[in-house]
Amino acid sequence: MSNEATLHSHQQEATHGAVAHDHGNGHEHHHEDSFISKYVFSMDHKMIAKQFLITGIIWAVIGAGFSVLFRLQLAFPDATFPFLESLLGHWAKGGHISAEAYYALVTMHGTILVFFVLTAGLSGTFSNLLIPLQVGARDMASPFMNMLSYWFFFLASLVMTASLFVQTGPASGGWTSYPPLSALGDASIGSKIGMDLWLTSMALFVVSQLLGGLNYISTILNMRTKGMSMTKMPLTIWAFFFTAILGVLSFPVLLSGFILLLFDRHAGTSFYLSDLFVAGKVLSNEGGSAILYQHLFWFLGHPEVYIIILPAMGMVSEVLAVSSRKPIFGYLAMVGSLFAIAILAFLVWAHHMFVTGLNPFLGAFFVLLTLLIAVPSAIKVFNWLTTIWKGSIRFTPASLFSIGFVSTFISGGLTGIWLGNSSIDIHLHDTYFVIAHFHIVMGVSAFFGMFAGIYHWYPKLYGRYLNGTLGYIHFWITLVGAYLIFWPMHYEGMAGMPRRYYDYSNWESFKQFVELNKFISIVVFTVFATQLLFVFNFFYSIFKGRKLTTTNPWDATTLEWTTPIRPGHGNWPGEIPEVHRWAYDYSKDGKDFIPQTVPIGPDESKH
Amino acid sequence: MQAMSVQRKKIHPHKYSLWIAMGSITMMFIGFTSAYVVKRSQANWQVFELPHIFWISTAVILISSGTIQLAVKQFKERNMRRYKQLITLTAILGVVFAALQCIGFSQLSQRGLPLSGPVSASFIYVIVGMHMLHVLGGVVALLIMFARAYRTRVRVYSAVPIEVASLYWHFVDALWIYLLVFLSLAR
Numbered sequence: 001m002s003n004e005a006t007l008h009s010h011q012q013e014a015t016h017g018a019v020a021h022d023h024g025n026g027h028e029h030h031h032e033d034s035f036i037s038k039y040v041f042s043m044d045h046k047m048i049a050k051q052f053l054i055t056g057i058i059w060a061v062i063g064a065g066f067s068v069l070f071r072l073q074l075a076f077p078d079a080t081f082p083f084l085e086s087l088l089g090h091w092a093k094g095g096h097i098s099a100e101a102y103y104a105l106v107t108m109h110g111t112i113l114v115f116f117v118l119t120a121g122l123s124g125t126f127s128n129l130l131i132p133l134q135v136g137a138r139d140m141a142s143p144f145m146n147m148l149s150y151w152f153f154f155l156a157s158l159v160m161t162a163s164l165f166v167q168t169g170p171a172s173g174g175w176t177s178y179p180p181l182s183a184l185g186d187a188s189i190g191s192k193i194g195m196d197l198w199l200t201s202m203a204l205f206v207v208s209q210l211l212g213g214l215n216y217i218s219t220i221l222n223m224r225t226k227g228m229s230m231t232k233m234p235l236t237i238w239a240f241f242f243t244a245i246l247g248v249l250s251f252p253v254l255l256s257g258f259i260l261l262l263f264d265r266h267a268g269t270s271f272y273l274s275d276l277f278v279a280g281k282v283l284s285n286e287g288g289s290a291i292l293y294q295h296l297f298w299f300l301g302h303p304e305v306y307i308i309i310l311p312a313m314g315m316v317s318e319v320l321a322v323s324s325r326k327p328i329f330g331y332l333a334m335v336g337s338l339f340a341i342a343i344l345a346f347l348v349w350a351h352h353m354f355v356t357g358l359n360p361f362l363g364a365f366f367v368l369l370t371l372l373i374a375v376p377s378a379i380k381v382f383n384w385l386t387t388i389w390k391g392s393i394r395f396t397p398a399s400l401f402s403i404g405f406v407s408t409f410i411s412g413g414l415t416g417i418w419l420g421n422s423s424i425d426i427h428l429h430d431t432y433f434v435i436a437h438f439h440i441v442m443g444v445s446a447f448f449g450m451f452a453g454i455y456h457w458y459p460k461l462y463g464r465y466l467n468g469t470l471g472y473i474h475f476w477i478t479l480v481g482a483y484l485i486f487w488p489m490h491y492e493g494m495a496g497m498p499r500r501y502y503d504y505s506n507w508e509s510f511k512q513f514v515e516l517n518k519f520i521s522i523v524v525f526t527v528f529a530t531q532l533l534f535v536f537n538f539f540y541s542i543f544k545g546r547k548l549t550t551t552n553p554w555d556a557t558t559l560e561w562t563t564p565i566r567p568g569h570g571n572w573p574g575e576i577p578e579v580h581r582w583a584y585d586y587s588k589d590g591k592d593f594i595p596q597t598v599p600i601g602p603d604e605s606k607h
Numbered sequence: 608m609q610a611m612s613v614q615r616k617k618i619h620p621h622k623y624s625l626w627i628a629m630g631s632i633t634m635m636f637i638g639f640t641s642a643y644v645v646k647r648s649q650a651n652w653q654v655f656e657l658p659h660i661f662w663i664s665t666a667v668i669l670i671s672s673g674t675i676q677l678a679v680k681q682f683k684e685r686n687m688r689r690y691k692q693l694i695t696l697t698a699i700l701g702v703v704f705a706a707l708q709c710i711g712f713s714q715l716s717q718r719g720l721p722l723s724g725p726v727s728a729s730f731i732y733v734i735v736g737m738h739m740l741h742v743l744g745g746v747v748a749l750l751i752m753f754a755r756a757y758r759t760r761v762r763v764y765s766a767v768p769i770e771v772a773s774l775y776w777h778f779v780d781a782l783w784i785y786l787l788v789f790l791s792l793a794r
Contacts, residue, residue: 141620141621141624142620142621142624145624210631213627213631214628214631215624218620218623219620222620248627248631248634250634252631252634253635253637255635256638256639256642257642259733260639260642260733263733267722267723267729269723269729269733270726270729271730287646287649288726292645292646296638299638
């Protein structure tokens, strides 16, 4: 069974049948693509990657735009902005965001960024683009399922968009949607139809992730080209591999949790509900446990943060090696630490629940396992630093973003050690300290990894370069801005400032932060504007960017740069190249780099 | 395209994907059953007996596993008439299985254990219902195979699709056995 046969699985049966032998052996790709089959319902993994990326960019602008709106409220709780009323209508009467709108904005910001941008937009884009190109395959194991994966994501996006426009507004109980708030339509207006649409959208999203994940794993394990043993794979592929495994094993559990929640909402069951009063009325639900949902949610929720960060780690490893012209330091340790993170990801979910009444004895084990994650993380950081150590670094925008990633991953990761201790968590949970921690380590870092990936592989995506000057401006403002936004939040959190509050000016203890909140918001507006600059750069360069003249612009060793500048469906016009060496032969035996396709010479030292 | 033949492959990618998908579906049911275990250890857990008809449905799905296995054998021997009969029979048994599960549901609710009743009963409806949906998904797959087998213009020689379908069918069978044993023991 050949790879080609799966590309044409629908035609494969026909080739033996009574019908004409159009697609028999020896023919090159020459099916005429209509606009629809090329750009819309495409089965080419590269086009699907672009679809994921552009959908992700649109969502990122919306999701980050929401944060701009609620930062406006946090900075100027007393001011009115007439433009808000024209934008949000009755949600911002008199130019002042209402409390309900504020909670909806916060919830949607979290949902959109975590799931639609940093899961679908990040791993969806780069797993699709890089897996077949870097392992040497014509396409995914099942291009059809791959297409479905995107369209389920698209449907999820449509439903989520629709929820923004219903009369009672979108879900507003936080991105985690804890019951009983999320289970009872009478509990808040965000728990009405908006919550149902949220659950529907997320269920579609889970299906999309599963279809994608199956394909990624199957392609990596089955479709590698000749000579590409697992240990010759670039670290990007290892990262996507573990990401996909995490997704395939944890998203179904989230789906179980959502299904039970749907039954609680509509079928009168009591999985999560017990002893409740809503608006003075006693509910008949008995015997449920709200904590049960948290277990099911965080069993996904924690692996989810690694689903977000692992692809960024993989791409950063690759970009750092390419741009410092040195082999990656400790390849097997990098793979091993990815593996360790993937295993530990499933064993630490209860550290999100230290203050839910979890047995402190049980909590001690979760503390230990959580702190253990610091070990593989530190190994990775050490290896990144030693990779660029004494390298002749080419400071491209991609390499700057990779170095920025290492910086934010360190500073965000260190606060994880604080929060992982159940006793310190009693003070810090649900404060701005948590916000600062996960935004730096997961949000900013993952975005930096994504930007590194976009700047680095843009030439492969579109055959053109992104504008470098705009790239440098983008990097520096984003890096400095990210620290200016999130660093002060640590202090707010240590002072006990809780997250998700609508207006802090009513509290005497938080009045000291009025000016700081203004400062943070102003930086947010600046950084957001800079991201729009990047979006402009992205779309402008698709049409007007500097054209690529060589197939291998970064002098990299990996297989994707052996394809033509604009590869067709099937990636390599002739045979798929054979692989003879690992992906990191930089500055070896006096040569700047040796591509993976070059056979090992007779007097060459083995790595 | 000859270039492709250099790729080594031990197992068909579609079959491989199915194995991973089965792992994924298993995780979903592990999610349900561990939620069940957690709930069971808490207060107000009501114990009752499962509908006896579930044992008949178990027999039905076990037989259907046998018929689909025979169907694969007949397909490989190109006895297409027998093959079509056997996948039809399998699909019918799948529908019968689902119907029996529904009868089990109505028996439960007649015994005063409706979906919105005690949590222990709600779990039966949700877990068994979700499994039933997966069986019906298999029936849809068989209907597609059936339609393909009746096409006159195009003949199918690759055994991969029917092998994938039968693997899935055995999986939902085994999943049901697990669920039945689990729900009978952990009451």
